[in-house]
């Protein structure tokens with residue numbers, strides 16, 4: 001089978017919802033054993049863990065990877081925030097930093113000694129907001145820019161160990177992340193705003209979690225062995241065709 005992940009063990013952060021859930025299912029379909037780290041969830045391979053808490057992350061990952069080899073880390077968990085510079089309070093900035101940046105660092109750090117042993121893969125969830133300006137996303141864009149540059153750093157520093165590191169940059173993907181944003185910011189106008197947001201992708205719609213998951217499967221598979229230190233937009237033309 002092409003893109004087989006048989007005998008691979010994976011960790012997916014934020015795997016209980018949206019893109020992370022789709023990635024966890026897709027990896028499982030390809031034969032991987034998938035462990036989910038999230039604040040909420042259920043099942044044998046769900047681990048309740050706040051990725052912003054370094055000690056909790058280390059304990060959780062040591063427990064998973066101490067048993068048998070670990071091959072894949074998907075740093076997917078993240079939170080959104082709408083606001084320009086003046087609309088971003090210090091507490092907002094700190095919260096975004098703690099989860100979207102420090103959370104990625106915590107998980108990569110705790111996994112690295114195991115990934116070095118297996119010649120494993122890290123895949124980070126960035127965003128189009130890491131590469132182009134998106135209105136009112138001051139703090140969020142900052143965090144995704146950091147995810148992108150952490151991807152490059154890790155890829156470079158761990159080349160000698162055979163560890164690959166890439167990122168995916170989605171434009172809008174229809175998940176609870178988007179539904180929550182619409183409910184909070186446009187109560188009563190959700191449908192109208194959903195249409196409007198769909199059209200910000202030149203292709204005319206939002207992405208589907210499964211479309212992101214299929215790209216993730218490829219990037220984690222041995223078929224992608226030549227790919228490291230690269231960001232992959234999956235964006236319906238958002239970055240290049242919005243002129």
Ligand SMILES: NC(=O)c1ccc[n+]([C@@H]2O[C@H](COP(=O)([O-])OP(=O)(O)OC[C@H]3O[C@@H](n4cnc5c(N)ncnc54)[C@H](O)[C@@H]3O)[C@@H](O)[C@H]2O)c1
Pocket residue numbers: 013014015016017018019020037038039040049050051052076077078079080099103125126127128169170171172173174175176177178
């Ligand atoms: N949906 C989009 O349009 C879109 C676009 C670009 C990038 N992204 C990125 O993709 C990733 C997933 O987004 P989604 O739309 O599936 O979001 P989602 O809100 O549906 O799911 C995110 C998951 O992360 C978990 N999570 C949040 N904080 C956590 C923490 N501190 N510790 C552990 N788990 C935590 C949540 O419980 C949830 O299950 C995020 O990093 C997001 O920034 C999403």
